[in-house]
Amino acid sequence: MLYSLPALLLAFASQPEPCPEPIVCPTCPVLPEEATCQAGDGRRRLALASTNEYLTAPRDHVFTPEHMSNPSAYEPARQTCAMVKTGYDMHCCNASAEEPFNPVSTITDFNCFVEAGAHIVHAEGFSGAKIDSLLTASECTHHDPLFNWQLSPRHPEGDFCYVGSFDGLNAMPILGNGMMQTMATGKSYMRTFINTEIRGQVGAQSAQWAISTSEDKGGFGELPPAPEDILIMHGAMEQFADLDRETLEVVNGGQTVKKVFTARGFPYNTVIPPTATSEAAYTIVKKHSDLHINVKNSLKNPDGTYTVVTEPNEPFCPASPLDPVPEGTDLRFCGLYGHCGSKISYKHEYSYTVDGVPAYGAAEGVGSEDEFVLVAQEGGASFNPPAGSSPSAPTGTVQILDVRRGHWYQLPHLSVGTIEMAFTISTGHPDYIAIGIEDYGDSSCGSGWTVWLGKKDKTSPHFLDRNGLGINQGRLYRFVAANGETDMATFVNWPASGAFEYPQVDLPGTLEPIDAMFDGRYGEFEDGYEWTRPSTNCAMTVSGKTPLRMTGVSKQEWGGTNPDKPNQWAIAETGLGKTKTTDGEPKWDKSTLPLGSDRASTLIFLEAEFKAALDALDSVVVREGGVASRNGSPLPESISAKVYHIMADQVVMGPQREAGLSYVDSLYWGKGDNVFFAEDSNAPGGYNIAGIYNLETRKTVTIAGAIGDDNVKFNNVANVPAGSIHRRSDQELTGWFDASASLTCDVDASTGTCSPQEMYDTQTSKHMILNNQMKGYGEGCMDYGFYYTAQMMYIAIPEFDWATTTLAAPTPEGSRRRKLELAEKKKFEKQPRRRKLFEECTEDLEGAWTDDDEFQECQLH
Numbered sequence: 001m002l003y004s005l006p007a008l009l010l011a012f013a014s015q016p017e018p019c020p021e022p023i024v025c026p027t028c029p030v031l032p033e034e035a036t037c038q039a040g041d042g043r044r045r046l047a048l049a050s051t052n053e054y055l056t057a058p059r060d061h062v063f064t065p066e067h068m069s070n071p072s073a074y075e076p077a078r079q080t081c082a083m084v085k086t087g088y089d090m091h092c093c094n095a096s097a098e099e100p101f102n103p104v105s106t107i108t109d110f111n112c113f114v115e116a117g118a119h120i121v122h123a124e125g126f127s128g129a130k131i132d133s134l135l136t137a138s139e140c141t142h143h144d145p146l147f148n149w150q151l152s153p154r155h156p157e158g159d160f161c162y163v164g165s166f167d168g169l170n171a172m173p174i175l176g177n178g179m180m181q182t183m184a185t186g187k188s189y190m191r192t193f194i195n196t197e198i199r200g201q202v203g204a205q206s207a208q209w210a211i212s213t214s215e216d217k218g219g220f221g222e223l224p225p226a227p228e229d230i231l232i233m234h235g236a237m238e239q240f241a242d243l244d245r246e247t248l249e250v251v252n253g254g255q256t257v258k259k260v261f262t263a264r265g266f267p268y269n270t271v272i273p274p275t276a277t278s279e280a281a282y283t284i285v286k287k288h289s290d291l292h293i294n295v296k297n298s299l300k301n302p303d304g305t306y307t308v309v310t311e312p313n314e315p316f317c318p319a320s321p322l323d324p325v326p327e328g329t330d331l332r333f334c335g336l337y338g339h340c341g342s343k344i345s346y347k348h349e350y351s352y353t354v355d356g357v358p359a360y361g362a363a364e365g366v367g368s369e370d371e372f373v374l375v376a377q378e379g380g381a382s383f384n385p386p387a388g389s390s391p392s393a394p395t396g397t398v399q400i401l402d403v404r405r406g407h408w409y410q411l412p413h414l415s416v417g418t419i420e421m422a423f424t425i426s427t428g429h430p431d432y433i434a435i436g437i438e439d440y441g442d443s444s445c446g447s448g449w450t451v452w453l454g455k456k457d458k459t460s461p462h463f464l465d466r467n468g469l470g471i472n473q474g475r476l477y478r479f480v481a482a483n484g485e486t487d488m489a490t491f492v493n494w495p496a497s498g499a500f501e502y503p504q505v506d507l508p509g510t511l512e513p514i515d516a517m518f519d520g521r522y523g524e525f526e527d528g529y530e531w532t533r534p535s536t537n538c539a540m541t542v543s544g545k546t547p548l549r550m551t552g553v554s555k556q557e558w559g560g561t562n563p564d565k566p567n568q569w570a571i572a573e574t575g576l577g578k579t580k581t582t583d584g585e586p587k588w589d590k591s592t593l594p595l596g597s598d599r600a601s602t603l604i605f606l607e608a609e610f611k612a613a614l615d616a617l618d619s620v621v622v623r624e625g626g627v628a629s630r631n632g633s634p635l636p637e638s639i640s641a642k643v644y645h646i647m648a649d650q651v652v653m654g655p656q657r658e659a660g661l662s663y664v665d666s667l668y669w670g671k672g673d674n675v676f677f678a679e680d681s682n683a684p685g686g687y688n689i690a691g692i693y694n695l696e697t698r699k700t701v702t703i704a705g706a707i708g709d710d711n712v713k714f715n716n717v718a719n720v721p722a723g724s725i726h727r728r729s730d731q732e733l734t735g736w737f738d739a740s741a742s743l744t745c746d747v748d749a750s751t752g753t754c755s756p757q758e759m760y761d762t763q764t765s766k767h768m769i770l771n772n773q774m775k776g777y778g779e780g781c782m783d784y785g786f787y788y789t790a791q792m793m794y795i796a797i798p799e800f801d802w803a804t805t806t807l808a809a810p811t812p813e814g815s816r817r818r819k820l821e822l823a824e825k826k827k828f829e830k831q832p833r834r835r836k837l838f839e840e841c842t843e844d845l846e847g848a849w850t851d852d853d854e855f856q857e858c859q860l861h
Contacts, residue, residue, distance in 0.1 A: 071109075073118035079108060104723045104780035111721045112781035113156050116141040116241070116250035119720040122791055123733065123772050124687065124705040126654075127807045130796040131704060134248060134769070135194075135241055137164030137790045138721050138781040141253040144181050149224050150210045150255045153321050154785045160253040162239055163207040164782075164790030166771035168195035168342030168421075169735030170373055171742040172403070174242065175752040180220050180404060182242060183252050188747040189242040190739060192769065193256060193373050193401075195339040198787045200234030200331030205778035207787050208321050208335075209237050212259050213286045219258045220406050231285065232321050233335035238375065238401060238408070241792070245743050248794060256373075258406030260285040260336075262292060263413075263471060263520065268311050269298055272520035274472055274630040277457075278464040281471050281520075282409065289314040292397055292410040293337050293380050297523030297532060306526050336408075338396065340378035341421030341438065341558045341666070344403075347371050350426040350566050352757040359760075360567045361428015361611040367756070368424065368433060369458055369466040371403040376419035376438070377410075395533055398422045398437060402463045409464060413471045413518035414452050415439050417533045421558040421667075426566035428611030431456055433468040436569050437476075438559045445538035446488070446549035446579075447556040449479040449571065449606065451511055455633045471518060472631040476536070477511040478547035479606070479641060488550045488604075489579045489587065495594055497646040498602050500698055500811045504645050509548070511608055511639040513627050514539040542627060543637070551587070552580030557680070558667040563760060568607045568644075570675055572664045576601050594650050594660025599681050601664045603693065605645035613639040647675075648698040651809035654705060657685030659812035666690070668736035670765030676703075676736040678770070683708025683730040690733040690770065691809070692797070699808040701800060706731035706772055724776030724789045735771035739794075740764040768795045
């Protein structure tokens with residue numbers, strides 16, 4: 001007689017105390033050999049053909065991935081009796097027969113720690129797009145043993161296992177020459193950079209890793225640090241995956257960040273001299289209180305006096321990754337935090353021609369002096385401000401990874417708040433750099449359009465100064481409307497401008513410097529200086545003007561630059577439907593908005609003439625008292641700018657939904673005026689949609705859908721890894737990136753990468769990569785420190801003739817599309833778990849509003 005595993009566990013549960021040793025099964029289960037079924041060896045993914053056209057690849061091009069040291073996904077799923085017994089002893093001994101427990105982390109972990117790329121893709125493709133999984137959280141790959149000190153001790157020794165949730169995603173071509181933790185094969189690979197939008201937490205799902213506190217050990221090309229020079233980190237990390245460019249197999253992985261540097265070169269909360277370079281202003285992180293997450297503001301007291309914080313408190317953080325975590329410990333202060341959007345910059349990335357003409361401005365030296373990845377820290381200290389403080393406690397900031405060295409810098413001078421995205425914009429000038437910053441802003445004034453403009457010191461030995469990102473090298477600019485309007489929705493005439501037939505006209509304005517610069521101090525001070533979330537985001541300009549803002553709402557997400565004309569950029573205006581009046585009331589009855597919801601949103605497109613303004617600095621004597629950075633370098637008093645396009649968002653983008661774009665989040669601008677976008681919302685019609693918007697025709701084609709919590713495919717066996725769902729929650733596609741150049745350009749052996757011109761020429765926007773945040777949290781495999789389920793995917797984009805395509809999302813034609821059937825609504829209301837989420841997170845899924853971390857699990861970030 002054969003017994004199932006549940007039957008055996010019930011049999012075990014009937015044993016008297018103490019538990020017998022060993023437990024003897026009534027009959028040991030034996031499966032007949034012929035009952036074992038599995039797919040043929042190597043049947044996983046087609047290789048790219050020589051032209052890298054995935055859809056036309058030869059069908060005999062298959063491979064078998066390298067087996068890990070753990071049970072392989074390509075072998076029959078088996079478990080030992082010893083592990084079953086261990087699971088019983090831990091969870092069922094002397095318990096009732098009905099006692100539940102997580103079987104994956106103690107009995108059936110054969111779907112954890114498997115080869116990278118093993119799991120099936122978990123998103124829907126539309127309009128002929130082909131989607132395949134590249135990597136899923138909890139999968140593992142090869143890891144350089146020199147960096148094993150960075151690995152979690154809960155993962156298989158010597159393997160790098162990927163932690164969710166994946167968010168921002170970037171790629172670059174890289175040579176396998178043994179440098180930068182590559183495999184020394186002489187082959188070219190695509191290296192992807194994967195953000196993790198996570199926080200340190202006390203729990204089995206919480207992720208941990210490590211950085212070096214040594215100046216000369218632990219980095220690329222250096223010896224490992226001594227044990228006393230290793231700092232255990234909890235929370236967000238920046239992972240890399242090296243992919244074979246022929247098979248798309250992940251063959252190598254690890255942590256990109258080796259060391260962290262913060263602006264602590266001078267005593268805390270004292271003024272940094274205007275002449276100080278980054279060599280003096282920045283120091284390596286030695287302890288957790290050095291991290292930006294632990295910055296504390298000085299405050300003005302009710303009696304008019306000031307409390308100056310002279311040193312942040314050192315949080316309690318376990319010294320060893322295996323140390324128990326005492327109750328009450330807050331691991332959010334023990335590492336990096338909430339990495340959201342990100343954007344890679346290649347050296348001199350804008351130094352190329354388009355149809356024989358410089359893309360914008362000069363043809364040489366335009367863009368960064370080094371390769372880097374900008375990463376946004378979404379939130380931070382606002383979840384636990386100091387006693388007696390106000391919401392002005394510092395929160396997130398912009399961060400940057402020096403790709404070639406593995407050095408990570410936190411940049412408080414590029415704004416403090418909830419940062420969603422930072423990306424480069426071409427200045428057209430070889431001596432200056434511009435960074436677009438998508439900050440939520442502050443709800444007392446609202447989200448605005450911010451740009452950092454800095455002057456590069458190309459001879460500096462310091463990474464930040466070479467790239468114009470030192471504290472004293474630049475300042476923040478904000479968009480000011482030429483007509484004096486301060487409300488964003490009014491200025492762009494939205495939602496009317498979102499209609500398909502709406503004529504596009506230029507809306508002029510200027511970028512002007514705000515009347516504030518970071519001088520090394522955080523908070524409010526007696527001399528009138530302030531550097532807080534409200535002060536930076538609600539500041540007036542130097543000339544006394546009020547910048548344009550999303551009135552009363554702090555909610556905008558990603559941005560991106562047009563590769564064909566890189567002084568143009570787009571912004572995802574996520575919270576535009578929640579705009580308020582000056583009295584703090586909703587600007588519209590939400591039933592009149594697209595989708596019938598205040599989650600309605602759009603994309604806005606801008607352009608600025610940086611080159612003309614910067615050339616003027618070179619050709620005339622700057623007036624005394626004019627605008628300058630802290631180190632005295634002259635900067636423009638204003639830069640001509642404009643809004644020139646608003647997305648035609650009022651089209652029907654998916655099944656069983658009305659016209660409109662719901663809470664747009666991820667954004668990537670590809671060649672040919674094709675903008676890739678994705679929603680982070682309540683999945684109207686069963687999917688959060690990802691698509692392509694073409695500016696010239698104002699048409700949208702839906703490409704993919706993330707499964708919503710009312711979709712039948714949101715369940716424990718469909719989600720990967722199986723068993724990792726803890727509750728129903730809408731999944732989210734994020735991290736659009738064009739991988740075509742990284743997959744196909746001819747890597748130069750002398751530089752280890754490709755030229756800016758070749759990177760531009762080989763971009764096709766046909767080989768895209770995208771992440772799916774699948775929201776399985778703290779269950780199944782996630783209890784091995786993988787936070788929550790996520791997947792990196794490859795998407796082959798079909799060729800569209802935008803003028804004639806029949807796949808374009810239709811206009812509403814004067815009537816709304818039907819919502820979910822009444823029966824579906826009743827079914828929803830009868831499900832207790834969903835009703836609980838409904839009440840805890842959003843009250844009505846369209847009404848209650850929050851930002852930052854108050855409801856960090858509720859799909860409102």
